[in-house]
Amino acid sequence: MNEPIKLKVPSGGVTHAVTTVDPDTKEAVTEQLPVEYISQGNYDAELKPTSIVETKSAAFAEYLASAYGLEIINPQPVVPGDDSGSPPPRDFEAEYPADYPKREIFIGLKMPFETARGLEREQLVTISGIKDKTADSILAWQPAPVAPVQPDADSEENNGGQE
Amino acid sequence: MADTATNRAYGWGLQTDFVTQKPLAVGAIKQILATDNNFIDYKPNTADNEEWANGVNSATDQWILSHDASVAHTIPGHSQEIGKVLYLNSGYAVSTPTGGTISKLHSFKPTDPLTTRQDKAVTYAERFAAAWNVLMPRAVSDGWTLKGDGLGNLTMDFSLMGAGLIIPNSGVTWFPAATPNVSRLTGLHLFFNTQVGLVVTDAGTTTTYGCRYRSFEVSFKKTMLSEAGYKPGCADFAIPGIQTSGVIRSAHEFDKQMLEFSFGVDMATTSPEFVAVQQQKSLSIVITATGGIIEGAIAHKLTVTIPVGKYKTTKPTIANGIASFAISGKGLFDFVNNELFNVQLVNDVSSYSTAF
Numbered sequence: 001m002n003e004p005i006k007l008k009v010p011s012g013g014v015t016h017a018v019t020t021v022d023p024d025t026k027e028a029v030t031e032q033l034p035v036e037y038i039s040q041g042n043y044d045a046e047l048k049p050t051s052i053v054e055t056k057s058a059a060f061a062e063y064l065a066s067a068y069g070l071e072i073i074n075p076q077p078v079v080p081g082d083d084s085g086s087p088p089p090r091d092f093e094a095e096y097p098a099d100y101p102k103r104e105i106f107i108g109l110k111m112p113f114e115t116a117r118g119l120e121r122e123q124l125v126t127i128s129g130i131k132d133k134t135a136d137s138i139l140a141w142q143p144a145p146v147a148p149v150q151p152d153a154d155s156e157e158n159n160g161g162q163e
Numbered sequence: 164m165a166d167t168a169t170n171r172a173y174g175w176g177l178q179t180d181f182v183t184q185k186p187l188a189v190g191a192i193k194q195i196l197a198t199d200n201n202f203i204d205y206k207p208n209t210a211d212n213e214e215w216a217n218g219v220n221s222a223t224d225q226w227i228l229s230h231d232a233s234v235a236h237t238i239p240g241h242s243q244e245i246g247k248v249l250y251l252n253s254g255y256a257v258s259t260p261t262g263g264t265i266s267k268l269h270s271f272k273p274t275d276p277l278t279t280r281q282d283k284a285v286t287y288a289e290r291f292a293a294a295w296n297v298l299m300p301r302a303v304s305d306g307w308t309l310k311g312d313g314l315g316n317l318t319m320d321f322s323l324m325g326a327g328l329i330i331p332n333s334g335v336t337w338f339p340a341a342t343p344n345v346s347r348l349t350g351l352h353l354f355f356n357t358q359v360g361l362v363v364t365d366a367g368t369t370t371t372y373g374c375r376y377r378s379f380e381v382s383f384k385k386t387m388l389s390e391a392g393y394k395p396g397c398a399d400f401a402i403p404g405i406q407t408s409g410v411i412r413s414a415h416e417f418d419k420q421m422l423e424f425s426f427g428v429d430m431a432t433t434s435p436e437f438v439a440v441q442q443q444k445s446l447s448i449v450i451t452a453t454g455g456i457i458e459g460a461i462a463h464k465l466t467v468t469i470p471v472g473k474y475k476t477t478k479p480t481i482a483n484g485i486a487s488f489a490i491s492g493k494g495l496f497d498f499v500n501n502e503l504f505n506v507q508l509v510n511d512v513s514s515y516s517t518a519f
Contacts, residue, residue, distance in 0.1 A: 016256060018268060018507060019468070033258035033268060037514055040254045041279035042180045044516060063278040111498060119498075122445050126471060127499050 004054040005061040007070040013049040014068045035068065066110070099144070101137045105129045166292035168200050172337055173236065174288040174345040175247075175302075175323075177519050181414055182399075184300035185286035187335060190346035192288050193519040196244065197236040198318070202289060203299055205232040205329050207409060227409035229393050230327025230401050232299055234287065240309070240317025241351040242454060242463040242510040243518070246271075248321045249506055250515035251283050251304040252383060257514050265511050266457040272505040273383070273420045280388070280416035285519070287323050288335050288345060298333040301326035303415045306384035309467070311356035312427075313378070317452060317465075324387060326412035328401055352463045352510065354452045361426060364447040365439065377482060378427035379450055381467055383504070385417035392416070422494035422504050424448065424469065430479065430486045437488075440474040445495075448472045457511050464509040470497035 015032040035047050043060040045053040053070060055061050064070040095113035096103040105127065106116045116138075124135040173195040176185035185191055208229045213222035238244055246269055249255075253271035260268045274282055287299040302323040311317045336343040359379060361372040392412035402408040428436065439446060447470050454463035474492040481487065496503050512518050 016258070016270065018258065018260075018270070031261060033260065035256050035258055037516065038254070038256045039283075039516060040275055041281050042283060043279060057279070059278045063275055067275075109498060109501075115498075122443075123471075123495075123498070126445060126497070 002056055003075065004056050005058065005072060006074040007053045007055070007061060007064050008073050009047050009049055009051045009053060009070055011050050014047045014070070038064075038068065097143060099141075101141055102130060102134055166294070170290075170292040171200065171202075172290045172345070173197050174335075174337075175285040175519060176288075177516075178284045178286055178300070181281055181284045181301055181303075181326075184298070187344050189342045189344065192286070192335065192345040193247075194345055194348050195236060195238065196241070196348060196351075197238055199235075199237045201235050202291070202295075203232050203234045203287075203297065203325070203329065205230070207231075227407070229410045230329070231389075232325035232327055232329055233322055234289070234299070234302075234325075235320065235322045237318055237320045240311070240319060240354040240452075240465075241348075242354060242465070242508065243351055243512050244348070245309065245317075245319045245354075245465070246508050246510065246512060246515055247519055248304060248307045248319055249508065250518075251285065251321075252307060252385070253282075253506075254278075255515060260461055260509060262459050263461050264458060265513075266461045266509060267511070267513060269508045269510070269512070269515060270505060271508070272502045274417070276417075276420075280418070281414055282385075282417060284415070285323065287325070288333065290335070290337055296331075296333050296335055296337075298330040298335060299323070299325040300328055300330070301412060301415070303387075305387050305417070306382070308380060308382040310380040311354075311359050311378060311452070314357055315355065317354040317356060317359075324389070324415060326392070326415060327409070328411045350511070352454055354454050354463070354465060358452045358454055360451045360453070361428070362449045362451075364449075365435075365444050370435070372428055375429040375431060376426075377429065377487060380425045381450065381469075381504075382423045384421045384423075386419045386421075388416045388418055420503055422469065423491070424472065424494065425489065425491040427480075427482055428488050428490065430488055434488070436474065436477045436490050440477050440490075443473055446472045446474070446492075457509070461509060463511075464507075466507040467504065468506075469494045469504045470500050470502065471495040 014035045016035050017030055018033050019030040037046050040063060043055060043057055061072060065072055092107045092110055096107060121135050121139060124130050124138055174192040175195055176192040178185050207227050209225050209227050211222040211225040217223050249271040254274045256270040258268045260266055282303055284301050284303050287302045290296045302325045304321050305324055308320040337345045338347060361376045363370045392415045393410050394413045397413040399411055399413045400408045401411050450467040452465040456462050472492050472494050474490055477488050477490040479486060480489045494504050
């Protein structure tokens with residue numbers, strides 16, 4: 001039986017941005033409100049400041065950590081729980097080439113590189129911090145060419161054989 | 164004495180997980196105020212030996228493989244009740260609005276499939292006078308449709324897809340029993356289409372429809388992994404321990420999540436809605452319904468936000484004798500907010516985790 005994963009709620013609690021439209025002025029009003037309870041499917045957690053949340057689901061623990069900033073305190077790092085098929089955390093920093101335009105925005109969004117490469121212009125400009133000009137430079141970006149490896153005599157024969 | 168539609172009654176109780184039926188206790192099941200006359204559609208899935216070398220040209224035997232059941236309902240747009248349907252289909256968070264004590268702000272967005280694909284299940288109950296009193300445990304919802312039109316109240320359609328297990332003669336007690344299993348609903352607050360506002364933002368330019376708004380419909384649908392839910396290795400039979408009674412689902416997960424919408428609005432000069440279709444503009448859409456006061460300045464309020472939506476069609480039509488536009492479209496996943504859509508609901512339910 002897997003040990004439960006323990007996460008600590010930050011001392012300031014957890015907040016989320018809530019935007020509503022004022023019915024009279026029609027203006028959008030955004031405020032940060034404390035989150036008291038959350039659930040995903042049959043997993044749930046009370047989010048009182050400094051309280052300890054326990055779950056046997058590694059995927060839910062990851063969700064609490066990434067979406068609400070809870071700190072995984074035991075075990076460290078997360079071991080697979082009853083959703084043992086969940087992938088390890090991705091290293092988004094390593095996925096993005098150093099010269100990729102505005103790479104820090106995509107890394108901050110935890111967006112996989114292949115997803116970013118598949119975005120169209122109108123999707124790119126909806127991302128905060130990316131304007132028309134940046135979107136164009138992203139779409140124009142190409143990976144730096146790799147220096148060709150000089151084939152030796154054997155490999156030339158092999159290539160020829162495949163044709 | 165004949166039984167009529169007035170004898171029908173429905174209820175549901177939230178399960179702790181997919182397989183565990185809600186225990187029957189006083190008030191454990193909450194009434195569903197459906198406006199329809201629908202009942203469970205049950206079907207056993209069978210196979211026979213018609214193609215075997217029977218020596219005759221007909222099947223000689225038939226056996227049961229599995230069971231399936233579902234039911235569809237429409238409920239009025241009560242502030243407290245539509246939240247239950249949203250809760251069954253969503254990731255959920257609850258907060259207290261600024262200045263609130265009994266009022267709560269409930270936030271719903273599609274369940275994160277990287278966390279789980281198994282949404283919450285309910286034990287569903289229905290009764291038709293004395294003859295039909297059944298339970299359908301392990302029922303999950305495959306989405307909802309919220310709509311408003313004319314001067315009427317908002318309504319919400321939803322389906323519950325069972326695991327195939329139907330418990331007849333369930334013994335569930337209903338009103339007028341002194342302490343029934345199914346508790347009646349009280350203190351409900353109804354949203355009306357006349358309380359709805361529609362705001363569409365196109366690249367920073369906001370259009371508040373105001374008097375031009377007529378009707379809306381938002382439909383969230385999930386494709387369900389219904390066949391995969393039957394797991395041979397689980398030995399999960401309709402009658403526990405009876406290996407020949409046919410299997411029921413041991414899980415019922417979702418695959419894709421989709422959002423479609425439609426609006427009816429009065430025509431405007433230069434037909435901006437048609438231009439939005441033609442140019443496939445990326446639009447942010449916010450639908451609100453503001454009801455009565457709960458406490459202080461806090462009102463019952465429903466806000467549906469589609470951060471990235473595109474119109475598929477829009478065409479002139481005549482509604483109530485005037486020129487209108489019927490618009491339809493779909494929501495696209497928004498990477499900025501990491502959501503397809505979100506719904507915020509302010510009411511006096513303390514938490515949907517304990518509401519039913």
